[in-house]
Amino acid sequence: MIGFPLLLIPFAIYHMIAFLMQDVSWSAALYFMPVALKSGVPWTGTLSDAFLAFSLLMLMFEFIKSARHGKSLVEHFLSLLLAGGTAAEFWMLPQFGTSTFLLFVVICFVDLFAGLAASLRRARRAVVVAQPVVVEPARVEPVRVEPVRVEPARVEPAHPFTTAPPMPRAEPVIIEPVQKSGS
Numbered sequence: 171m172i173g174f175p176l177l178l179i180p181f182a183i184y185h186m187i188a189f190l191m192q193d194v195s196w197s198a199a200l201y202f203m204p205v206a207l208k209s210g211v212p213w214t215g216t217l218s219d220a221f222l223a224f225s226l227l228m229l230m231f232e233f234i235k236s237a238r239h240g241k242s243l244v245e246h247f248l249s250l251l252l253a254g255g256t257a258a259e260f261w262m263l264p265q266f267g268t269s270t271f272l273l274f275v276v277i278c279f280v281d282l283f284a285g286l287a288a289s290l291r292r293a294r295r296a297v298v299v300a301q302p303v304v305v306e307p308a309r310v311e312p313v314r315v316e317p318v319r320v321e322p323a324r325v326e327p328a329h330p331f332t333t334a335p336p337m338p339r340a341e342p343v344i345i346e347p348v349q350k351s352g353s
Contacts, residue, residue: 173242175249176232177278180225181256184274187217188265196221196270218270225277232281241285249285253278 187194196218204214241249256275259266 173235173239173245175245175252175281176228176235177225177249177252177281180221180228180274181252181278183224184221184266184271192265196268218268221270222273222277225274229277229281233284236285236288241289246282246285246289249278249282253282 194217197216199214199216200220201214204212207213253275256266256271256278260271260275
């Protein structure tokens with residue numbers, strides 16, 4: 171499944187507010203969320219603050235999605251179109267010439283460049299992993315062979331009633347020296 175840049179959601183919300191509710195001010199205070207700070211100053215968020223906080227939340231989810239699954243070439247192209255389109259709208263259309271939308275343009279470019287950097291890093295890591303690994307041959311220990319144990323031959327004793335004939339023994343022969351006749 172091909173995903174889409176999550177920043178399209180705040181992009182669409184800004185367009186709905188800019189074109190459908192033209193009388194809404196981005197600097198209008200959101201009275202449902204006044205906060206008393208520790209310093210004693212009351213802080214009331216604006217519609218601009220809420221929009222930018224939501225945009226940053228979408229940017230965080232975009233980073234998480236990119237880190238987990240990576241981005242396809244189509245998603246990079248859509249992020250490029252979104253960043254370029256927001257920059258062009260900021261430059262050309264009067265409804266988008268606000269500091270709120272300028273910060274949203276910056277968020278879109280951060281998403282584009284961070285996604286490209288993550289993909290390049292992933293591609294570089296894949297190239298490094300794909301290089302051949304040189305493995306040294308394993309050291310082979312000499313095989314030790316144990317000698318086979320041989321049992322001594324068993325000699326059966328001769329039967330007591332039979333006697334073996336004695337073996338002939340060679341006796342030494344003495345040769346007499348030969349005497350010469352006629353001396």
